[in-house]
Amino acid sequence: METISRTLRRPLHRELFGEIRQAIVGGVLRGGSRLPSTRELAAQRGISRKTAEEAYAQLEREGYVERRVGSGTYVCELPLPKKRTARLEGRRALSERGRTAGASMACVEPLIVKPFAAGVPALEHFPLATWQRLIGSHARRLDHASLIYGDPAGEASLRENVATYLNTARGVYCDASQVVIVSGSQEALHLLTQLLIDPGEAAWIEEPGYYGARAALTSAGARVVPVPVDGEGLDVAQGIALAPHARIAYVTPSNHYPLGAAMSLDRRLALLEWARRNDAWIVEDDYDGEFRYDGRPLTAIQGLDSAGRVIYVGTFTKTLYPSLRLGYVVLPPDLVPSFVTARTQVDGHPPPFMQRVVADFIAFGHFDAHLKRMRALYRERRDAAVRLFERHLDVELGPANAGFRIVAFVEKNDRDLAARAAREGLDLPTLSRLYAGRPRNGLVLGYMGLTHTAMTQGVKTLARLL
Secondary structure, three states: OOOOOOOOOOOHHHHHHHHHHHHHHOOOOOOOOEEOOHHHHHHHHOOOHHHHHHHHHHHHHOOOEEEEOOOEEEEOOOOOOOOOOOOOOOOOOOOHHHHHHHHOOOOOOOOOOOOEOOOOOOHHHOOHHHHHHHHHHHHHOOOHHHHOOOOOOOOHHHHHHHHHHHHHHHOOOOOHHHEEEEOOHHHHHHHHHHHHOOOOOEEEEEEOOOHHHHHHHHHOOOEEEEEEEEOOEEOHHHHHHHOOOOOEEEEOOOOOOOOOOOOOHHHHHHHHHHHHHHOOEEEEEOOOOOOEOOOOOOOOHHHHOOOOOEEEEEEOOOOOOHHHOOEEEEOOHHHHHHHHHHHHOOOOOOOHHHHHHHHHHHHOOHHHHHHHHHHHHHHHHHHHHHHHHHHHOOOEEOOOOEOOEEEEEOOOOHHHHHHHHHHOOOOOOEOHHHOOOOOOOEEEEEOOOOOHHHHHHHHHHHHHHO
């Protein structure tokens, strides 16, 4: 018999108990089998008799063995399940919602930054020293009272700072009571679709458009209605023609994802009028509205809304860093209680500690300074990327006035091209996956997280593949 490893973190008697229990459940030790005495087992395993006794006692308490005075310890006759096989048997059906969610496109972001992964900021320029000082300051102030649960709506200091920033920088009209802190924009979209739309009701999405919004709506049972996007953003007239009484319109008006169009004022006003007239909701996703390189950032539709029909969603993923997992929602006042209640059913609240750090980062002026530096850096990288693309790639390029990416339209099957590129060390997000209807082939090339050297090498490799 083997001796038990003494490097294990669990107590030896728990390790022995688990081993014997597994042998019983797995059918290795059958009902009626006699186990060695504690003295024999201790000698076989090189352990103390007390350890063997504790393991047997636990097996007896849980009903796996029977100890008979003067006779020994025996495995009980148990109605154990069949041994597990690779193919599990029986009815294992998901709910309809579960099947829909499982069949939807996964919202998976890159774990390793390769050329040309989409949506990755220039993390090497994040002010880590300042961030570490703020974390240290808050860590030193931790006390037992700060270890309790947090506010489901978010830390008051962060909500106040977010509201101030949005009012001054993004043209959003709100106060702190309307701001709810979430664990990223995808959680916000999931909660909003669960709250605002019933199965079978229509929802407008941009075509092409962000797959995370489509997945959230589909999982909620909505009837997704793709509405074409052109140089002025979502075509409101087409949306009305396709589904005049839709419950939700999901839009990225400041910088359409992925094509880069900005929604014109005429269409913004038309969208607001449609929502007011039809008692519909507009979900405005402003995921990277801070980063516009030609002219000032565009203000939000929410600031034009006088009927309380716009829900504004933002995130710190692009402005700070992805793993922070903090975003925010600005809601009409009457929606706040229901949204907060729904939020408690998902993850309770975001971690208060990092919210306090972000609140100070904003309050002390570091956030504005960081955005200013990054806009200048990203403008330089945008210019360099466009020059490289135009010099080396014989493709049609979309606009690059804002954001972290540029679309390159290709004739070849973009999925086949992406598979070939992966073998060359490139990450090529495909345009076709962002269509709900008939797709167009293209590549959504992210470049803001790349140095000039990495970008140049990546473009040359892509040129060879094309």
